[in-house]
Amino acid sequence: MKLSEAAALAVHAMTYLAAHPEERVSVKRMAGAFRRSEAHLSKVLQQLARRGLVRGTRGPHGGFRLATAPDELSLLHVVEAVEGPLRVHTCLFDPPVCDGTACVFGNILEESDRKFIEFLAATTVAQSARTGEFWV
Secondary structure (H helix, E strand, O other): OOOOHHHHHHHHHHHHHHHOOOOOEOHHHHHHHHOOOHHHHHHHHHHHHHOOOEEEEOOOOOEEEEOOOHHHOEHHHHHHHHHOOOOOOOOOOOOOOOOOOOOOOOOHHHHHHHHHHHHHHHOEHHHHHHHOHHHO
8 A cells, every 4th residue: 555645744734733723733834844845735735625624724823723523533534535545456566467366465465455444444633643743
């Protein structure tokens, strides 16, 4: 399973916002914390806003806040808001060269994808914020 940088930024941004629930957090501040492009982060936050996950306020005291309670939002929901539905892979090739039953890697690709998706589905943004406080 490989996530895009946009999906990684979405998860980190949501986690950061959950760790700062009483504040409007600027793109500049988050981009600095993640050492990533403000422009790219801004585009990701716009996607999240269109999906109703964050609210943005313009102006000198503007910034972003969560629009959904972090304990009601799974990381899978956040990733899929940016990536679309995740799928389990049985082959490294696209399109696949086999049906996954006789893969040189056995079924490790399918197993690891399923475990990763299960982890994302079972982990809330609130849980992630409790472990991601190294940005604070």
